[in-house]
Amino acid sequence: xxxxxxxxxxxxxxxxxxxxxxxxxxxxxxxxxxxxxxxxxxxxxxxxxxxxxxxxxxxxxxxxxxxxxxxxxxxxxxxxxxxxxxxxxxxxxxxxxxxxxxxxxxxxxxxxxxxxxxxxxxxxxxxxxxxxxxxxxxxxxxxxxxxxxxxxxxxxxxxxxxxxxxxxxxxxxxxxxxxxxxxxxxxxxxxxxxxxxxxxxxxxxxxxxxxxxxxxxx
Amino acid sequence: xxxxxxxxxxxxxxxxxxxxxxxxxxxxxxxxxxxxxxxxxxxxxxxxxxxxxxxxxxxxxxxxxxxxxxxxxxxxxxxxxxxxxxxxxxxxxxxxxxxxxxxxxxxxxxxxxxxxxxxxxxxxxxxxxxxxxxxxxxxxxxxxxxxxxxxxxxxxxxxxxxxxxxxxxxxxxxxxxxxxxxxxxxxxxxxxxxxxxxxxxxxxxxxxxxxxxxxxxx
DNA sequence: CTTGAATTAAAACAACTGTTTAATACACTT
DNA sequence: AAGTGTATTAAACAGTTGTTTTAATTCAAG
Numbered sequence: 001x002x003x004x005x006x007x008x009x010x011x012x013x014x015x016x017x018x019x020x021x022x023x024x025x026x027x028x029x030x031x032x033x034x035x036x037x038x039x040x041x042x043x044x045x046x047x048x049x050x051x052x053x054x055x056x057x058x059x060x061x062x063x064x065x066x067x068x069x070x071x072x073x074x075x076x077x078x079x080x081x082x083x084x085x086x087x088x089x090x091x092x093x094x095x096x097x098x099x100x101x102x103x104x105x106x107x108x109x110x111x112x113x114x115x116x117x118x119x120x121x122x123x124x125x126x127x128x129x130x131x132x133x134x135x136x137x138x139x140x141x142x143x144x145x146x147x148x149x150x151x152x153x154x155x156x157x158x159x160x161x162x163x164x165x166x167x168x169x170x171x172x173x174x175x176x177x178x179x180x181x182x183x184x185x186x187x188x189x190x191x192x193x194x195x196x197x198x199x200x201x202x203x204x205x206x207x208x209x210x211x212x213x214x215x216x217x218x
Numbered sequence: 219x220x221x222x223x224x225x226x227x228x229x230x231x232x233x234x235x236x237x238x239x240x241x242x243x244x245x246x247x248x249x250x251x252x253x254x255x256x257x258x259x260x261x262x263x264x265x266x267x268x269x270x271x272x273x274x275x276x277x278x279x280x281x282x283x284x285x286x287x288x289x290x291x292x293x294x295x296x297x298x299x300x301x302x303x304x305x306x307x308x309x310x311x312x313x314x315x316x317x318x319x320x321x322x323x324x325x326x327x328x329x330x331x332x333x334x335x336x337x338x339x340x341x342x343x344x345x346x347x348x349x350x351x352x353x354x355x356x357x358x359x360x361x362x363x364x365x366x367x368x369x370x371x372x373x374x375x376x377x378x379x380x381x382x383x384x385x386x387x388x389x390x391x392x393x394x395x396x397x398x399x400x401x402x403x404x405x406x407x408x409x410x411x412x413x414x415x416x417x418x419x420x421x422x423x424x425x426x427x428x429x430x431x432x433x434x435x436x
Numbered sequence: 437c438t439t440g441a442a443t444t445a446a447a448a449c450a451a452c453t454g455t456t457t458a459a460t461a462c463a464c465t466t
Numbered sequence: 467a468a469g470t471g472t473a474t475t476a477a478a479c480a481g482t483t484g485t486t487t488t489a490a491t492t493c494a495a496g
Contacts, residue, residue: 024332026242027244029453029454030453030454031454039474040473042455042476043474044455045456050454050455112389119392123393127389128393131393146426149401149402150426152394153406153410154414156379156382156383156390157410157411160382161378161379163378163386164374168330168381170337171337171341172374180367188371189371192368192375196371196372196418200418201417201424201426202424202426202427203424206418206420208361208419226443226444247483248485249482249484258445258446260485260487261443261444264443268484269485
């Protein structure tokens with residue numbers, strides 16, 4: 001009984017995540033969700049109360065399952081440059097993950113661009129820990145007495161570059177052309193962002209330098 | 219007759235812009251738009267055919283009225299550093315403009331994060347010209363033989379930092395706290411992005427340097 | 437004043453929305 | 467075997483959606 005009853009609830013949550021991520025809260029309909037979840041229309045209200053509660057549950061599920069860069073313990077002997085490189089690459093991997101279940105990140109990004117009631121929990125459980133991780137790396141890369149506010153801005157500069165390639169990907173693709181954009185793949189983007197940011201912090205050569213073997217596939 | 223007939227059509231377009239910018243295409247209702255435009259419900263279909271055509275017209279109107287950084291002619295003797303500084307500042311001013319009519323930029327940003335059929339025109343008429351302007355400045359800031367692809371990535375790095383403070387402003391505010399975020403005002407952001415980017419290109423001191431009088435209120 | 441087209445208005449349209457109800461099916465205990 | 471509480475279903479609910487229809491109104495030209 002428990003196995004079966006939990007099954008439909010879970011199927012519903014999974015279907016809700018996919019559809020909310022694709023269409024957003026308003027445009028998604030509970031009938032679509034129930035159809036994909038192979039459940040009756042009344043199931044949403046039976047298990048979750050109403051549509052909004054289902055949405056919040058889906059967002060929660062998304063940020064609970066994706067805790068990649070939270071509480072990382074860096075291997076000994078790593079330079080802060082290496083740490084930043086891995087941070088950027090891993091962020092991009094999560095973000096651009098074409099594999100399943102892709103809706104987790106998409107739903108979170110939607111919440112980040114167009115926040116609802118669910119975004120407070122998202123910030124506390126997911127974003128703030130990641131921001132702290134990044135803040136630690138930045139602290140290693142800069143002078144000890146760097147102003148806290150400036151440290152935050154540096155973090156924003158790094159993260160914003162990563163977010164761009166997901167949030168504004170359609171526009172970027174339209175701008176440079178579909179074929180050319182295939183060269184804007186994950187390794188290329190990751191290396192550019194890392195080099196750009198390290199150079200900005202005075203911890204690497206200008207991004208315009210000829211050689212580019214900053215991080216030979218650690 | 220012409221004056222009056224154009225009046226309601228324009229009122230409708232203005233109201234549509236505001237409401238579409240605030241709620242998005244799906245969540246905005248033609249009844250809300252007509253109420254704000256002081257027109258009958260049938261007016262939308264009478265003047266524009268259907269809701270989607272009204273939306274596209276609103277997006278068009280938005281990107282036609284905002285052509286600030288397109289085809290700029292830089293004053294003689296300006297260094298590329300100064301040009302970049304002005305570019306960033308002006309982008310942020312348009313983007314963060316709290317003054318009227320703020321819906322133009324908000325509607326375009328919505329289209330950039332969540333593109334519909336209207337975004338192709340938007341790219342060609344607004345985004346591509348601005349990208350060309352920025353590309354010119356970057357060309358001045360780097361070696362002549364810089365790879366085109368890398369030039370584009372540098373442009374993305376700069377623009378993404380600007381976009382961040384609009385698109386993800388709610389999250390950023392939630393992260394650093396409302397009071398502290400008041401210090402993330404336009405001049406502070408503009409200076410940080412300019413210094414960060416110039417340093418990345420090897421055209422300025424690291425962003426972590428103590429002094430910050432890069433651009434004393436030109 | 438009359439004509440006739442353009443504009444506005446009120447009402448109705450069918451389709452869809454989230455949600456609720458009431459009946460049924462099922463597994464379990466007593 | 468009857469009873470109990472949970473899970474699922476089909477049907478209906480009331481409200482909103484975009485759109486259409488039909489009629490009233492406006493208003494300049496003849």
